[in-house]
Amino acid sequence: MIRDITIGQYYPVDSLLHKLDPRVKLIGTILYIFSLFAFSNYYGYIVAAVFLFSIIKLSKVPLKFILRGLKAVVVLFVFTATFNLFLTPGTTIFEYGFIKITIEGIITAVLMTIRLTFLILGSSLMTFTTTPNNLTDGLESLLNPLKKIKVPVHEISMMMSIALRFIPILMEETDKIMKAQMARGADFETGGLVKRAKSLIPLLVPLFVSAFRRANDLAMAMEARCYRGGEGRTKMKPLKYTRRDILAFLVLMLYIAALVVINRL
């Protein structure tokens, strides 16, 4: 069940996109997300779609695999679509009691769904093509200026990468404890809200205990390996912009420029 979620996973293939500097991909993703809400006519959608699908093609991640990630957020889609569908004023085409559907509502719902789809696809593409460590490295480097105002950038990024490493382990552990309690007759599936919440105690307590034990062990292991914060630390894989990163920035600029031009049409 938990394993079906593909958002946030790394998909190991060798592509141009995988090789790009994570900072380029981070900035690119953020710009793309903003761009989705910046254009105002239909041509914008076409440009955004062409851009997205060419990038997907470049990433060599199978489209089917990427689309599977959408399943997890279907609820969100339905929710926003319904919201837009019923709450947009305009020419009514269907009315039943207090429910009113307008042409504008349909259009907004459809467009909103497309935008959200693009948003999810675009940002999941970033995680598919960037290892978690690479991503946190990129984030650390981008946030570096904040160090001046005493933001613990290194610590935050270290915490993130450790969290990413331990998520699969804790997920497996959850599965194991759940089964162990089910073997003792625990029931996680039936009953009302209160009963269900209560039934989680035998799962959560051992999980917390284990997480604390792991954290304790890890802290000791890190200390034993001379970890003492970011001060004086070197990197095995320091981030360096290469020619392809500059090229990628240019492509990104081109995309933005195209959108700006089209917005004027």
Add this chain to the structure above:
Amino acid sequence: MSIIVDKLNYIYSPGTAYQKHALKDINLEILDGEFIGLIGHTGSGKSTFIQHLNGLIKATSGGIYYNGENIYDAGFNMKSLRSKVGLVFQYPEHQLFETTVFKDVCFGPRNQGLDELQVELRAYEALKMVGIDNDLLDASPFELSGGQKRRVAIAGVLAMKPEVLILDEPTAGLDPKGRDEILEQIAKLHTESKLTIILVSHSMEDVAKYVDRLIVMNRGEIAFNDTPREVFGHYKELERIGLAAPQVTYVMNELRKRGIPVSIKATTVEEAKQEILRVMKQ
């Protein structure tokens, strides 16, 4: 009374890149009152298999019959199966969650819907069966030693009064004495409480002393299913699948190769000693 496993297949994550045929055509009969050792290296499918026996994992195809009833039948009561086939997971102490030892052991029987008196009676009995002293009943399970925690966790399953008890690597991480104590305790459950026992282990030496029958799994299939003596006779094949017979098996075979007429059937230190003494006195 028995468990019959009929052509059981389990395919993990079918249709994805992670697809794996974890169990292949497993056929097996486990009789009432048997003490069985289930051996295989990590990834052989043994843990997956035992989770089928109490319905935690559903087979892709094939059937399991508990006392003649197919557990995959529509009307079958899975919850009652889980209390009849008790499953103690690896590192079971990791599932402890209550504030006191006694309360934790009550969890199982309470889930069975018994009345409070029955629940407490069973918890008390179960803790006694695993040798936990009365003065520990109100202690926090997190304050106990590793060996004690494990006993409490086993008691948590015993309190449900299972007919079959499956233990996955119950000695993992314990020191030699702790290991022997747990194994003795389990053997006692078999002889005194007449439980059918399936002991999952990596270690041939551990199980050789206790079990009537050894089932060796390899790559999701049953490679051997016989008495320990017969299985250890195939020590060369065992090595090929990443396992090893107890050291005494090697000793006896080596002695024989060097011309000393010992029987190679000994599986424990005690048996080997008797056999060598017999031959040496001739």
Add this chain to the structure above:
Amino acid sequence: MGIIKAKNLLFEYIRRDEEGNVESINRAIDDVNIDVKKGDFVAVLGHNGSGKSTLAKHINALLVPTEGTLWFKDMNTTEEANLWLIRQSAGMVFQNPDNQIVASVVEEDVAFGPENLGVPTKDIWTRVEDSLNAVGMMEYRGHSPNKLSGGQKQRVAIAGIMAMKPECIVLDEPTAMLDPNGRKEVIRTVKELNEKEKVTVILITHYMEEVIFADKVYVMDEGKVVMEGTPRDIFSKVAELKSYRLDVPQVTELAYELKNSGLAIPDGILTTDEFVDAICKLRQ
């Protein structure tokens, strides 16, 4: 003086209640004296709770003694200034393979130590490659640790220590959570490092088969060193070992039992070959 020397080492875990009053004192190490020669393979045996892990943590100053002194390479572990030198030079591998791997890619984890030491990028790469080669994990350099077996994870952890170029590795029950194959894999690796790279090894364990080739064995019980000697010395005292909740390999036990039954078998048999030879000699 050896690479590690402990003199009258004593350590107490002190538990305090909310007001800071002492609730209980648990003496985990009680007047321990050890002296480890550089390049040796030393095993420390003891049941769970015997104090052996606490002792291990003293060697690289994760814990400092309540009383007494521990010197690593003539550096007193209580002196703050020595801390990082000691930790770099006395690497430590822990029991749970998952809980000591920091990065999500094998080679990046191996690089963690050198990165902390401020080793230049180019040298990190050579160190990572050398260490992965030394433990035979080179082909897994790009893998996620989550997909490895327990034995492989421990080898990655060992490589991570080797990349810091230590003179000594302390392994705190590195095989307790592994299956027999993983155990063999890890012990073989450690033995090789000891022989080829001349790293001093301190192996904390309760598996007897793992210590038969050690240069020296210490047995601990209730915080004290109760036996000390070569594996052969130690394993000839089967009854004493059992009194400390320990065990001996099956052949050793068999030889011991036969000797007690009147056969003239030498003391402290450690391997099947030795045993078979001894019996054959008797037959002649």
